[in-house]
Amino acid sequence: MKSLPILFASVCLFSIPLVAAETAGAKPNIIYLLSDDMGYSDVGFNGCKDILTPNLDRLAKQGAVLECLYGQPVCSPTRAALLTGRYPTHTGVYNVVSAMKAEAWPLPLAERTLAQALHEVGYTTAICGKWHLGEAKPEFMPTQRGFDHQFGFMGGTINSFTHAGGAGSDPSKPTDWYRDDIASEDTGYSTHLITQEACRLIREQPADKPLFLYVAPNAVHTPWLSPDEYKQTYAHLSKRRMELAGMTSALDEGIGKIIAALTEKGMMNNTLIIYSTDNGGPSWDDVATNGSLRGGKADIYEGGFRIGAFAVWPGKIPAGIHIKEPLHVVDWFPTLCKLAGASVAQPLPLDGSDIWPVLSQGAKSPHEDILLVGSRAGQSAIRMGDWKLLVNPMEFKRDVQCSPVELYNLSDDIGEKTNLAAAQPERVKQMRARLDALIASPANPDYLQPKKKKAK
Secondary structure, three states, X not given: OOOHHHHHHHHHHHHOXXXXXXXXXXXXXXXXXXXXXXXXXXXXXXXXXXXXXXXXXXXXXXXEEEOOEEOOOOHHHHHHHHHHOOOHHHHOOOOOOOOOOOOOOOOOOOOOOHHHHHHHOOOEEEEEEEOOOOOOOHHHOHHHOOOOEEEEEOOOOEOOOOOOEOOOOXXXXXXXXXXXXXXXXXXXXXXXXXXXXXXXXHHHOOOOOOEEEEEEOOOOOOOOOOOHXXXXXXXXXXXXXXXXXXXXXXXXXXXXXXXXXXXXXXXXXXXXXXXXXXXXXXXXXXXXXXXXXXXXXXXXXXXXXXXOEEEEOOOOOOOOEEEOOOXXXXXXXXXXXXXXXXXXXXXXXXXXXXXXXXXXXXXOOOOOOEEEEOOOOOOEEEEEOOEEEEEOOOOOOOOOOOOOEEEEEOOOOOOOOOOOOOOOHHHHHHHHHHXXXXXXXXXXXXXXXXXXXXXX
């Protein structure tokens, strides 16, 4: 494949000598790399064998692989949780946000975002890639939510070549592509454009000002479309898996270039880099893979919630470690605010906890429980220690039989194969009580009620 030499060359720049742009004790730069719909085991650092991700793998070895970071089962709720530190039951963002309906779960204007918090303490704040938290009104868009700069698309999915929006996009607009919230006619493959813009921002960042850069490409969300040169190595795979693999290689190459730009700028030693996906890979099409995890995107089984992730900060986070403690993307808001010296005090209550001791010192998870809210009405789950209780689960694959209440011990049943609810009634009662307490006063309460089947 023509791009492979570039991939490896980008990573090698990681170790070149740092220049004087770094300042001891300065606020850390924060780079959050968020892939879209990536399967848990579709990256090398989580065991993938048929798709090459050398930049991600080498970067992961520089820090801590997070084996049990939870997101939400679809994209908008994860993005809302990441930027607010609050569960969907509090933001009201349970499902994908529609471009066409102001009432269809945009991130409420009352929410204070991570970008706003960091901007308040002097950060340059930028988003390159996917927003998907509201565009029906100007005030929902990124530059009104704390970002100094925006580049990319607003909806849930685009054609990587033409930038045409997918389902839920505004049909009156030929493309879904913006610069600083104004329609833009940039042409080219979306992952390449997003990478170029991220690198430009890094290279132009003033040395005396910290950077928060949120890079969220559409790779590897459908439609699976890749330039031909990225697919040559994967000709032996099925057509759709080949396209997904090509998208992954373009994404990995882009991350290598971002790391190279940080290194050239002398920013690496004072930069916290976080990589994660937003949800599990879709399991219904047999293209993405989630390894031994059950289910996938849109499910409340582990394959829907558990996301591939790592965190790197040279000299601050030990290299080459794996963290098994259960964490959630809501934890990034308080963690990053504290590291940046920003106020964690929200006008609305936080659900996340500071996980810096977990990352840097090997501490235990600060969570006694983690709430896992489904994207389908009436679905919810709770993780308490090694135990997970699911209410009203349903796998996207329609031929899979699910029970109204399911209980699993994840320490010895990561694939959620043996339902222990009947054998552990007291544990079910205890966990159900805690779950009910966590969702007692939710935003959009009707969403948590199972939909009644229509009479035939």
